[in-house]
Amino acid sequence: MNIDIKKQTRVIKENLFSSPVSTLLTFITSYIMISFFRGMFGFATAPDKDWLSVLNNMQLYMVQAYPESDFIRIWICVGLGFIFSGLSVGLWETEEKTSLSKLCLTFSKIVSGIIFLTIIAPTNSVVVSTATGIREQVEVFSYAERIPLLSILIGLLVVFFLISKINLSFNKSLLVSIYLFVPIILLWIMKIPTIQLDSENQRVFPDPLMPIANSTKIPWTLIWISFVVAYLVGVYFKNKKQFKNAVSISWVLLPLLIFSWIFKKPLIDLNELIRNDIPVFIGFLLIGVLTIYLINNKIVEKFYSYYLGFLVVVTIASLFLKVILLVKAALLLLLLFSAIIPAVSTSAKGKRSLTIVWIVSLTTTAFLLEGGTSTTQIVVPGSSIFGGFSLTWLLAIFGTYVSFPLGVLLALGRNSSLPIIRGVCTGIIELVRSVPYITWLFFASVTMAVFLPDGVEFNLIVRVLIVTAFFSGAYFAENIRGGLQSIPKGQFEAADAIGMNTVQKTSLIVLPQALRAIVPTLVSSIITSFKDSSLVTIIGLFDFLTIGRMVIGNQSIPINFIGHDRENLLFIAFVYWIFTFTLSRRSMKFEKRLGLGER
Amino acid sequence: MNKKAIVFLLVFAMVIVACGDTTEEVAVEATEEEHDHEDESTLEQVQERGFLKCGVSTGATGFTEVGDDGSYSGFDVDYCYAVAAAIFGDYSKVEFKQLTSAERFTALSAGEIDVLIRNTTWTQSRDTELGNDFGPTTYYDGQQLMGRVADGLSNSSTVADIDGLRVCTNAGTTTEKNITERVGLAGGTIQLITVEAFSEAIDKFIAGECDIVTTDGSGLVGRRAVNDALNDWVIFPTSPISKEPLGPTYRSNDSQWADIINWTVYATIIADEYGVTKANVDSADLEANPELGRLFGANDGELQTKMGLDAKAYYNVIKQVGNYDEIFSRNLNPLGLYREGGDNDRWADGGLIYAPPAR
Numbered sequence: 001m002n003i004d005i006k007k008q009t010r011v012i013k014e015n016l017f018s019s020p021v022s023t024l025l026t027f028i029t030s031y032i033m034i035s036f037f038r039g040m041f042g043f044a045t046a047p048d049k050d051w052l053s054v055l056n057n058m059q060l061y062m063v064q065a066y067p068e069s070d071f072i073r074i075w076i077c078v079g080l081g082f083i084f085s086g087l088s089v090g091l092w093e094t095e096e097k098t099s100l101s102k103l104c105l106t107f108s109k110i111v112s113g114i115i116f117l118t119i120i121a122p123t124n125s126v127v128v129s130t131a132t133g134i135r136e137q138v139e140v141f142s143y144a145e146r147i148p149l150l151s152i153l154i155g156l157l158v159v160f161f162l163i164s165k166i167n168l169s170f171n172k173s174l175l176v177s178i179y180l181f182v183p184i185i186l187l188w189i190m191k192i193p194t195i196q197l198d199s200e201n202q203r204v205f206p207d208p209l210m211p212i213a214n215s216t217k218i219p220w221t222l223i224w225i226s227f228v229v230a231y232l233v234g235v236y237f238k239n240k241k242q243f244k245n246a247v248s249i250s251w252v253l254l255p256l257l258i259f260s261w262i263f264k265k266p267l268i269d270l271n272e273l274i275r276n277d278i279p280v281f282i283g284f285l286l287i288g289v290l291t292i293y294l295i296n297n298k299i300v301e302k303f304y305s306y307y308l309g310f311l312v313v314v315t316i317a318s319l320f321l322k323v324i325l326l327v328k329a330a331l332l333l334l335l336l337f338s339a340i341i342p343a344v345s346t347s348a349k350g351k352r353s354l355t356i357v358w359i360v361s362l363t364t365t366a367f368l369l370e371g372g373t374s375t376t377q378i379v380v381p382g383s384s385i386f387g388g389f390s391l392t393w394l395l396a397i398f399g400t401y402v403s404f405p406l407g408v409l410l411a412l413g414r415n416s417s418l419p420i421i422r423g424v425c426t427g428i429i430e431l432v433r434s435v436p437y438i439t440w441l442f443f444a445s446v447t448m449a450v451f452l453p454d455g456v457e458f459n460l461i462v463r464v465l466i467v468t469a470f471f472s473g474a475y476f477a478e479n480i481r482g483g484l485q486s487i488p489k490g491q492f493e494a495a496d497a498i499g500m501n502t503v504q505k506t507s508l509i510v511l512p513q514a515l516r517a518i519v520p521t522l523v524s525s526i527i528t529s530f531k532d533s534s535l536v537t538i539i540g541l542f543d544f545l546t547i548g549r550m551v552i553g554n555q556s557i558p559i560n561f562i563g564h565d566r567e568n569l570l571f572i573a574f575v576y577w578i579f580t581f582t583l584s585r586r587s588m589k590f591e592k593r594l595g596l597g598e599r
Numbered sequence: 600m601n602k603k604a605i606v607f608l609l610v611f612a613m614v615i616v617a618c619g620d621t622t623e624e625v626a627v628e629a630t631e632e633e634h635d636h637e638d639e640s641t642l643e644q645v646q647e648r649g650f651l652k653c654g655v656s657t658g659a660t661g662f663t664e665v666g667d668d669g670s671y672s673g674f675d676v677d678y679c680y681a682v683a684a685a686i687f688g689d690y691s692k693v694e695f696k697q698l699t700s701a702e703r704f705t706a707l708s709a710g711e712i713d714v715l716i717r718n719t720t721w722t723q724s725r726d727t728e729l730g731n732d733f734g735p736t737t738y739y740d741g742q743q744l745m746g747r748v749a750d751g752l753s754n755s756s757t758v759a760d761i762d763g764l765r766v767c768t769n770a771g772t773t774t775e776k777n778i779t780e781r782v783g784l785a786g787g788t789i790q791l792i793t794v795e796a797f798s799e800a801i802d803k804f805i806a807g808e809c810d811i812v813t814t815d816g817s818g819l820v821g822r823r824a825v826n827d828a829l830n831d832w833v834i835f836p837t838s839p840i841s842k843e844p845l846g847p848t849y850r851s852n853d854s855q856w857a858d859i860i861n862w863t864v865y866a867t868i869i870a871d872e873y874g875v876t877k878a879n880v881d882s883a884d885l886e887a888n889p890e891l892g893r894l895f896g897a898n899d900g901e902l903q904t905k906m907g908l909d910a911k912a913y914y915n916v917i918k919q920v921g922n923y924d925e926i927f928s929r930n931l932n933p934l935g936l937y938r939e940g941g942d943n944d945r946w947a948d949g950g951l952i953y954a955p956p957a958r
């Protein structure tokens with residue numbers, strides 16, 4: 001290892017002990033952090049804690065009562081998520097080469113950390129006696145027990161030191177794919193305590209050791225392998241721009257696909273489909289394509305503004321009429337499209353790409369709508385289909401997916417020169433922001449039904465999603481407006497000078513710059529909505545947190561977990577932390593690549 | 600202090616007092632009206648929807664429990680199943696909503712649930728002020744306290760003995776109000792710690808953060824049964840400090856719906872009186888016992904069809920869920936709660952479980 005000791009001491013001195021005040025602060029913070037660690041360690045190792053109350057309820061935590069016979073659907077969702085993550089990591093990986101000594105440095109840092117923690121770990125932890133309710137100290141990790149562990153760790157350090165002398169550098173992707181296989185190996189050989197019941201349904205003590213994830217080993221292995229393969233594919237296609245675009249678009253469509261088709265097992269009425277949906281679909285397809293190709297015709301051009309006005313009226317009217325949902329959605333899409341057709345389809349090439357975009361977007365809309373609106377065939381005994389972590393995830397992801405475009409529209413509307421649009425958008429934003437989220441949740445659960453037209457009944461989860469979308473949409477809108485204001489006036493003038501119309505100006509000049517400026521806020525609102533989703537417990541939905549807080553601490557048959565709330569709460573906190581931490585780390589990398597904050 | 604500050608403090612204090620005491624009622628009143636507008640009867644709504652929405656507890660040992668696969672079981676849960684069996688002929692057509700004590704009445708008034716079966720005590724104010732009605736009591740309970748032998752408590756301790764101790768219970772319950780009243784009468788003071796869900800109270804008790812937990816006796820017995828192998832905990836006083844008749848609750852002003860729920864409970868009780876169980880219901884002698892015949896839909900099942908149900912509705916209840924005794928024994932015997940000699944015994948044996956005749 002080529003650590004320069006002198007340099008290291010200098011760095012430490014400059015950063016931690018540069019003045020009496022900073023020395024003091026260093027000591028105080030390290031004291032607090034060490035006490036925190038000791039407290040946590042003592043808690044986690046106390047013999048009266050039953051961590052199997054967490055492990056045994058994994059299924060409940062993840063999917064609540066989703067039936068086991070349809071688990072394959074969940075595995076497909078998880079697998080798709082992993083495959084696309086692998087692809088993206090591979091595609092957008094920046095570092096190419098790494099060397100053995102660098103690797104050893106990383107590992108030895110980790111090992112030294114563990115050595116330090118092993119030394120400072122407390123020997124005792126606190127146990128509450130059932131008989132007296134008084135806290136007692138129990139020895140859990142004596143110094144004698146630490147010696148073998150410490151010697152192994154120090155041995156490792158020495159090995160790393162020796163290896164690091166070898167001068168060898170290799171591709172990072174090779175390394176990544178090697179150590180991605182470590183989890184698979186661990187999955188098959190590692191054993192952990194597992195709850196076993198004897199013939200009288202009594203728990204066997206001590207808990208016998210069993211391989212981890214005994215029942216889910218095969219799916220996990222497959223998923224992990226596809227992850228690695230996807231990663232390698234991503235690395236291979238690194239320089240293909242189209243591939244990257246395809247992956248980006250898939251990220252947008254993937255959750256929609258998962259929630260409307262895979263997780264749900266929709267019930268499709270073929271008759272209905274052939275009689276209603278397919279003719280509507282073909283009709284709209286033709287209208288769109290015709291508009292694209294006839295736009296340069298003199299007569300069409302002359303009446304185009306009337307056509308647009310007509311579309312606006314029909315679209316708005318359709319929202320209140322009893323027509324199938326596909327008509328409403330397709331009309332809206334057609335309206336948006338017709339608004340930009342004159343600007344884009346002047347050349348033959350423009351026309352061709354516009355046609356492709358029209359066909360693809362209409363098809364996906366129809367496809368997703370079909371799955372999304374049909375009833376599910378999955379029978380969940382006694383509960384709603386989403387619960388636990390999948391509900392939390394649904395609220396977070398969908399909240400962001402819907403609220404982001406909504407926020408963009410609201411922000412643009414608020415900046416618009418038409419007073420009506422400006423007024424409405426400002427009104428929505430101010431109304432939504434001035435009422436707390438919890439109140440909106442109550443609105444969703446209690447009052448919203450009154451506002452909906454007769455006969456329309458949304459599922460509670462859908463109502464919550466609507467409210468969430470508006471709530472975070474309003475906040476997004478304000479952030480985006482900030483971004484819009486940061487664009488210098490000269491940009492607009494330049495755009496006007498080369499003859500761009502409003503649509504082009506907005507989509508090519510304004511939005512890209514405005515959105516780029518708000519990437520950090522975007523990520524922080526994803527994180528916020530991920531965490532805020534736990535508030536839905538007050539209107540009776542069972543999210544991840546509620547399961548740990550209210551359900552598990554009540555289980556008594558066949559295994560008793562009463563009084564083990566705290567382990568579960570700690571586990572939940574840990575999971576939330578992992579997710580938010582990864583997200584914010586990822587976004588930091590992303591910002592760096594965009595060069596944010598450097599201009 | 601100036602005037603403004605005093606006024607502010609007064610208003611603030613009033614708000615706090617108001618919130619602290621009546622949260623449950625205020626929230627309910629706000630939402631009560633809308634439901635009067637709905638012209639569809641509850642039965643029609645439920646049938647149209649295709650499943651029953653049943654409000655149960657977030658967890659009460661023996662009454663509502665969720666297994667590690669998300670399945671539900673318990674005494675209250677079984678009554679939800681029974682109502683679904685009566686309406687749909689399929690007990691599994693239930694969606695459970697798990698509610699804390701404080702949320703339950705709001706959820707009921709708001710139409711989030713069709714019926715509340717969640718160890719809910721029938722009290723005068725709940726019956727008259729909240730727009731609810733109560734069905735027949737399914738479990739006669741009473742409030743008790745649980746403490747530790749090590750604190751000098753025993754079976755014969757009374758409320759007077761808990762002076763100065765920390766007492767935990769869950770918010771929005773009769774329990775909370777009873778204990779304050781009782782301790783006041785006994786001239787003592789306690790430190791009352793209220794939590795949202797009862798599992799938190801038990802967790803605090805186990806962790807030594809409260810000296811006493813208090814709730815319906817059944818809840819205490821259940822918890823002690825599974826957690827205290829060495830009998831270090833005691834439940835006292837032997838005769839409970841309150842009456843807690845627990846049973847189903849529904850919105851008032853829909854007597855058809857009320858009848859359906861009530862007679863579901865009565866059907867389980869009548870079946871028990873005749874000794875008809877899940878297993879032998881098919882071989883029950885309907886000729887010799889005309890009451891059973893009428894209940895199980897022998898002669899066109901007029902009694903049921905006039906209620907808007909299927910003629911075989913109550914046959915389905917017994918066939919799929921069981922009679923009162925089965926529901927009771929299955930869920931509560933493992934916890935050490937028995938019918939014999941108690942309030943929940945058959946009326947013929949000196950208990951209070953009694954049903955009007957099916958005629």
Ligand SMILES: N[C@@H](CCC(=O)N[C@@H](CS)C(=O)NCC(=O)O)C(=O)O
Nearest residue numbers: 656657659719720772773796797818
């Ligand atoms: N019967 C009382 C108390 C009901 C109650 O809260 N019971 C407890 C235990 S017996 C319970 O169900 N706890 C579970 C929870 O808090 O959700 C009432 O109606 O106010």
